[in-house]
Structures are given as C-alpha cells and as structure tokens.
Amino acid sequence: xxxxxxxxxxxxxxxxxxxxxxxxxxxxxxxxxxxxxxxxxxxxxxxxxxxxxxxxxxxxxxxxxxxxxxxxxxxxxxxxxxxxxxxxxxxxxxxxxxxxxxxxxxxxxxxxxxxxxxxxxxxxxxxxxxxxxxxxxxxxxxxxxxxxxxxxxxxxxxxxxxxxxxxxxxxxxxxxxxxxxxxxxxxxxxxxxxxxxxxxxxxxxxxxxxxxxxxxxxxxxxxxxxxxxxxxxxxxxxxxxxxxxxxxxxxxxxxxxxxxxxxxxxxxxxxxxxxxxxxxxxxxxxxxxxxxxxxxxxxxxxxxxxxxxxxxxxxxxxxxxxxxxxxxxxxxxxxxxxxxxxxxxxxxxxxxxxxxxxxxxxxxxxxxxxxxxxxxxxxxxxxxxxxxxx
Amino acid sequence: xxxxxxxxxxxxxxxxxxxxxxxxxxxxxxxxxxxxxxxxxxxxxxxxxxxxxxxxxxxxxxxxxxxxxxxxxxxxxxxxxxxxxxxxxxxxxxxxxxxxxxxxxxxxxxxxxxxxxxxxxxxxxxxxxxxxxxxxxxxxxxxxxxxxxxxxxxxxxxxxxxxxxxxxxxxxxxxxxxxxxxxxxxxxxxxxxxxxxxxxxxxxxxxxxxxxxxxxxxxxxxxxxxxxxxxxxxxxxxxxxxxxxxxxxxxxxxxxxxxxxxxxxxxxxxxxxxxxxxxxxxxxxxxxxxxxxxxxxxxx
Numbered sequence: 021x022x023x024x025x026x027x028x029x030x031x032x033x034x035x036x037x038x039x040x041x042x043x044x045x046x047x048x049x050x051x052x053x054x055x056x057x058x059x060x061x062x063x064x065x066x067x068x069x070x071x072x073x074x075x076x077x078x079x080x081x082x083x084x085x086x087x088x089x090x091x092x093x094x095x096x097x098x099x100x101x102x103x104x105x106x107x108x109x110x111x112x113x114x115x116x117x118x119x120x121x122x123x124x125x126x127x128x129x130x131x132x133x134x135x136x137x138x139x140x141x142x143x144x145x146x147x148x149x150x151x152x153x154x155x156x157x158x159x160x161x162x163x164x165x166x167x168x169x170x171x172x173x174x175x176x177x178x179x180x181x182x183x184x185x186x187x188x189x190x191x192x193x194x195x196x197x198x199x200x201x202x203x204x205x206x207x208x209x210x211x212x213x214x215x216x217x218x219x220x221x222x223x224x225x226x227x228x229x230x231x232x233x234x235x236x237x238x239x240x241x242x243x244x245x246x247x248x249x250x251x252x253x254x255x256x257x258x259x260x261x262x263x264x265x266x267x268x269x270x271x272x273x274x275x276x277x278x279x280x281x282x283x284x285x286x287x288x289x290x291x292x293x294x295x296x297x298x299x300x301x302x303x304x305x306x307x308x309x310x311x312x313x314x315x316x317x318x319x320x321x322x323x324x325x326x327x328x329x330x331x332x333x334x335x336x337x338x339x340x341x342x343x344x345x346x347x348x349x350x351x352x353x354x355x356x357x358x359x360x361x362x363x364x365x366x367x368x369x370x371x372x373x374x375x376x377x378x379x380x381x382x383x384x385x386x387x388x389x390x391x392x393x394x395x396x397x398x399x400x401x402x403x404x405x406x407x408x409x410x
Numbered sequence: 411x412x413x414x415x416x417x418x419x420x421x422x423x424x425x426x427x428x429x430x431x432x433x434x435x436x437x438x439x440x441x442x443x444x445x446x447x448x449x450x451x452x453x454x455x456x457x458x459x460x461x462x463x464x465x466x467x468x469x470x471x472x473x474x475x476x477x478x479x480x481x482x483x484x485x486x487x488x489x490x491x492x493x494x495x496x497x498x499x500x501x502x503x504x505x506x507x508x509x510x511x512x513x514x515x516x517x518x519x520x521x522x523x524x525x526x527x528x529x530x531x532x533x534x535x536x537x538x539x540x541x542x543x544x545x546x547x548x549x550x551x552x553x554x555x556x557x558x559x560x561x562x563x564x565x566x567x568x569x570x571x572x573x574x575x576x577x578x579x580x581x582x583x584x585x586x587x588x589x590x591x592x593x594x595x596x597x598x599x600x601x602x603x604x605x606x607x608x609x610x611x612x613x614x615x616x617x618x619x620x621x622x623x624x625x626x627x628x629x630x631x632x633x634x635x636x637x638x639x640x641x642x643x644x645x646x647x648x649x650x651x652x653x654x655x656x657x658x659x660x661x662x663x664x665x666x667x668x669x670x671x672x673x674x675x676x677x678x679x680x681x682x683x684x685x686x687x688x689x690x691x692x693x694x695x696x697x698x699x700x701x702x703x704x705x706x707x708x709x710x
Contacts, residue, residue: 087616088615088616089612089615089616108615108620109612109615109616110615110616110617110618110619110620111618114616115616115617116613116616118609118612118613118616120607120609122607122609122610122612122613123613124610124613124614124627124628125610125632126628126631126632135614135617135619135627136617136618139617139618139619139623140618181617182616182617185617185618
C-alpha cells in the first residue's frame with residue numbers, strides 16, 4: 021500500500037486505501053490475561069485475508085473486536101478511513117458468519133437472509149433475497165426452517181445472511197469447522213469463488229492451515245495473541261520466520277546448527293560436524309546459533325554412500341537409519357533416525373523414481389541448499405507442532 | 411414379554427417380526443399408569459360432573475337425584491350467574507396481564523442478568539410457597555387494610571379520597587390473584603428465556619438490530635412457548651379461584667368460584683355442576699383461541 025498518507029483524504033473517493041481495514045495497536049486483556057497484544061494490521065480492500073492459529077491464540081477475539089462484539093482494551097479499528105472501535109456492533113458496516121451459524125430458529129431461511137436488510141429499513145427485499153439464495157444455491161429451501169437443513173446448507177444460509185448486506189468487511193469465524201472433511205474442501209472452493217464474484221473483503225479465522233492456504237491471498241499466523249508472520253501462503257511456507265510458523269504451516273525438520281562462515285550470498289553452516297550451506301536470504305536471524313530447517317518433501321533419500329540425484333544435490337546428512345515407513349497414497353512418509361538420535365521426516369512422492377526402502381536401511385539425506393532455512397535457535401523447536409494430527 | 415408365547419407356530423420369521431411389536435407393547439405398558447391415572451382422576455370425574463349437571467334440581471343429597479336430562483340447569487346457571495362468570499374471566503385476564511407486566515421483566519432479569527445469583531433469585535420467587543395459600547392471602551387483608559400504611563400513604567397523596575379504601579374492592583381481589591399466581595408465570599417463562607441462545611442475540615446485533623429490536627425480533631418470539639405456558643398456568647386457576655374474592659373482596663366482587671362453592675355447600679349439586687361445566691367450556695374455548703393466535707405450535 022502506498023502509505024495511506026494524508027489523513028482523512030476524502031474516503032468517499034473509494035480508493036482502495038480508503039476502504040482498507042486497519043488495526044492499530046489493538047489489545048484485549050481479560051484481567052491479567054492478555055488475549056491480543058497490540059496488534060497492527062492492514063487488510064487491503066477486496067482481499068481474502070486469513071487469521072490462522074491454534075485455538076486460544078486470540079484470532080477469534082480479534083475478529084469479535086472488529087465485529088464489535090468485544091470491546092478493545094486499547095487501540096483502534098479503522099474502517100473506510102473512520103474509527104469504528106467504539107461503535108456498537110449494529111452500527112458497523114461489518115457482518116459475521118458465525119462458527120455456530122447462529123441462524124434464527126423461529127424464522128424461515130428467506131426471513132433469516134432478509135433480517136439485516138429489514139433492520140436497515142428496507143421494505144422490498146424479496147428480489148434481493150431470491151438472488152442471494154440463488155448465489156448460494158438454496159432457492160428451493162427458502163420456506164424451510166434452519167432445523168430442517170443439513171450442516172452444509174445451514175452454513176450457506178449463514179453466509180447468505182451476512183453477504184446480502186454487502187458489508188465493507190465480511191468476517192468468517194471458523195465457518196467450516198463443523199463440516200466434515202469432504203464438504204469442507206468443497207465449501208472452501210465455493211467460498212473462494214463467491215469472494216471473487218462479489219469482490220468484498222473477507223477476513224477468515226481458522227485453525228486449519230490447509231484451509232487458510234487454499235483460500236487466502238494473505239495469511240497472518242497468530243500465536244499467543246501476536247502475529248508471528250504475515251504474507252502470501254507460498255512465502256510463509258517457503259520462508260518461515262519462526263519455529264512456530266515452520267511447524268504450524270506444514271511440517272519442518274529443525275536441526276541445531278551454527279553459522280561458521282557468512283560472508284557472501286550463501287552461508288556455511290555446521291550441523292553435527294557436517295558442513296551445509298544455505299542462501300543468505302533465508303537466514304531469519306543474525307545470531308550464530310540457529311535451527312537449520314528443511315521441509316520433509318524437499319529431501320531425497322538414497323542408500324548410504326550412493327550419489328545424490330542432481331536436483332537435490334548440495335546438502336548431505338549421512339548416517340541415517342529408516343525407523344518407520346507409512347504409505348499415504350500420493351507419497352510415502354519415512355522417519356529417519358540420525359546418528360545424534362534425532363528423528364527427521366522425509367516425504368517421497370510415489371512416482372516410481374525412488375528405490376523402495378525398508379525399516380533398518382542405512383540412508384543418506386540430500387537436499388538443495390536453496391531449500392534450507394535458518395531460524396533463531398533461542399526459540400522452542402517444537403513450537404506449533406500439532407499433537408493430535410500428523 | 412408374554413406376547414411371544416401367543417404366537418402361533420413360532421416359526422423362524424417370528425424373531426424378526428417380534429422385535430418391533432415388543433417395542434410397541436412396551437410403550438403402551440409404560441403409558442398405562444398415566445392412562446389409568448387419567449381415567450380415574452379425569453375421565454370418570456368429568457363424566458360424573460356432566461351427568462350431575464343434567465340431574466333434576468328438585469332432588470337433594472338425602473333424597474337422591476334423578477337423571478332427567480334437565481338441560482334447563484344450564485340456562486338457569488347462565489341467567490342467574492352470568493355476571494359472576496364474566497367477572498371471573500375479566501379478573502383472570504387482568505390478573506394475567508398484570509402478571510406478565512411484572513413477571514416478564516423479572517424472568518428476563520433473572521435469566522439474562524442474574525449471573526451467579528440466578529438460583530438464589532429463583533428460590534426467592536418460589537419462597538412464598540413455603541407458607542400456605544390461605545395465610546398469604548389473609549396477610550393481604552392486613553396490607554390493604556383501611557388503617558394500614560399503604561392506604562394512609564395513598565390518602566395522604568390524594569390518590570385515594572379521605573374515605574377511600576383498598577380492601578373489599580375489585581383492586582384487592584385482582585391484586586391477590588396477581589400475587590398468588592405470579593410464580594406460575596415466572597417459572598416457565600424463565601425456563602424459556604434461559605434457553606435462548608445468546609449467540610443469536612450477537613447475530614442479531616451483527617445484523618443491524620439494536621438491543622430493543624433484537625429483543626422484539628429474537629428474544630420475544632423465542633420465549634413465546636414459556637410465555638404461553640405461564641399465562642395459561644396463571645389464567646386458568648385464576649378464573650376458577652374463589653379464595654381471593656372471599657378474603658379480599660365484597661359481595662359485588664363475587665366470582666364464579668364463590669357461587670359454585672356456595673351452591674355445593676347448599677346441596678344444589680345440579681346447578682353447581684352445570685356452572686362448573688360452563689366455566690370449563692369457557693376456559694377451554696378461550697385457551698384454544700389464545701394458543702392458536704399465539705402460534706406456538708410452530709415453535710420448538
């Protein structure tokens with residue numbers, strides 16, 4: 021964004037900067053517990069923005085503050101150039117799709133969808149409601165009650181009920197959380213499609229990293245009330261800035277190492293006595309002690325002593341032993357125990373190009389220096405590792 | 411169940427046929443105590459009541475009554491006690507409205523603002539039940555008495571004239587009815603309000619509804635089942651009540667309950683019965699119209 025500079029410069033002009041959602045030093049404390057720490061954030065108008073983090077990281081609190089359902093302890097929420105931080109929720113040009121959908125059980129689907137328009141004094145709403153139900157493909161169910169609909173249908177009613185008001189920002193609070201996996205994947209595509217079609221700003225809160233990466237233009241990873249890193253999904257994945265991001269977005273192998281030579285475009289690293297290299301640009305720290313990271317799918321396994329395949333040549337960690345193999349269809353996931361006791365994971369595509377390995381095989385790990393990143397070693401290497409899922 | 415032993419032949423298919431039938435029988439078996447109770451304490455008395463209302467009124471308890479299908483009992487009852495009947499329904503309606511006006515804010519406050527004092531407040535609503543109905547009503551004689559604080563204050567404020575009084579007026583009777591039946595309105599209403607999902611109110615607020623609109627469009631409709639149940643539990647007993655009129659009223663505030671009570675005491679069973687049947691029919695009719703208009707059958 022070109023600095024939203026001259027304060028109050030005709031927000032009615034509809035410049036994209038004028039309709040951005042801007043959070044300035046936003047903080048929420050409950051007694052001595054601070055749920056959100058001085059958040060600074062700009063959500064460009066028309067973008068699909070995801071707030072990603074584990075439960076309890078403050079993402080929903082942030083969303084509720086934007087909606088007006090929680091009052092910030094301090095800080096500002098700017099919308100379309102004006103400060104809405106102290107406005108009542110019903111006076112904000114913002115609508116929410118709630119995690120529980122919160123559909124009105126005593127009203128029909130059409131009446132639910134018309135609710136917001138009617139509250140703003142609109143009399144003739146039938147045509148708009150019909151068009152909106154068409155968009156979410158629920159025209160046949162207009163007269164039903166919410167309890168007569170399936171979860172996926174209710175989710176779409178909740179979306180229609182919010183969208184019909186054409187809010188400046190649409191807030192989505194884990195809207196797909198209650199759906200089964202298959203339906204969730206389908207709804208992700210539909211949501212993205214609808215967002216492109218209506219061109220509104222979507223702020224999506226989720227703990228599902230795959231969901232965030234599939235749908236959002238920009239992802240902000242939140243942890244303990246702070247934004248750890250923000251950027252396009254690919255950037256975050258390829259260049260995690262913290263161990264939390266490295267582990268929460270996909271998986272990472274993090275091995276303790278130190279920078280031994282850092283003059284030029286590449287830096288030389290010492291990992292357990294082995295010399296590795298990494299591009300200087302992928303060093304997220306100036307400290308000499310680092311976590312050397314590489315994504316499991318970037319590594320290739322060869323039998324001990326065999327030459328490296330050309331694409332993965334450069335970095336080599338030798339002396340591994342395969343301790344576990346799981347076949348997951350498109351790929352095979354290996355766990356390799358290194359001489360210093362650490363277990364690393366390696367995903368190999370099932371393209372037929374790899375030799376079949378069995379548990380107990382001695383292997384070497386190869387990967388390209390370009391895929392190596394370095395993080396500050398003062399962080400917990402297991403931050404953001406999901407305990408219950410792979 | 412023994413039903414199985416009655417099955418002819420007991421072929422291989424019996425087992426699969428049997429399962430659902432057993433379940434059906436079980437359901438009836440579980441219903442039977444309730445059904446029996448209903449027959450003994452509702453159907454039989456109602457039939458007896460209707461039969462008694464058609465007996466020859468010239469009979470007496472000592473001489474016995476003859477069943478003469480004396481429909482004139484009904485016209486006599488309406489002609490003689492029509493005003494009391496209307497007054498009863500009128501008082502009951504006013505008392506019910508007064509209960510709603512006081513009970514709704516009370517139930518709402520307990521359900522939405524009660525916090526950790528919720529249970530304590532509910533106990534406070536029920537607490538008067540620990541003393542007898544009679545004692546509670548009698549104490550209103552004292553509260554509304556001519557020489558007591560309330561009347562003195564109202565006279566001093568010129569709300570009442572120097573000779574004005576409260577006891578033995580329609581106001582006193584309706585006050586008594588309102589007081590005595592208020593908890594019956596508050597409890598079911600509280601249960602309904604308590605169940606209203608607070609997230610729906612957030613959603614309403616998110617959809618441009620002010621707190622008052624959110625109440626009108628969401629909370630109120632969702633509390634209708636409780637409100638209807640509460641008003642029925644207030645209106646029905648209030649319409650048949652005679653204690654409040656007896657203890658707080660005067661001869662011009664007599665309700666149909668007082669007349670029925672007197673007729674039974676005087677041994678005029680046929681007229682008392684026909685008046686009871688008329689009261690019952692009037693209440694059923696009014697309640698049917700009311701429930702239909704309130705449209706609660708659509709609510710879960």
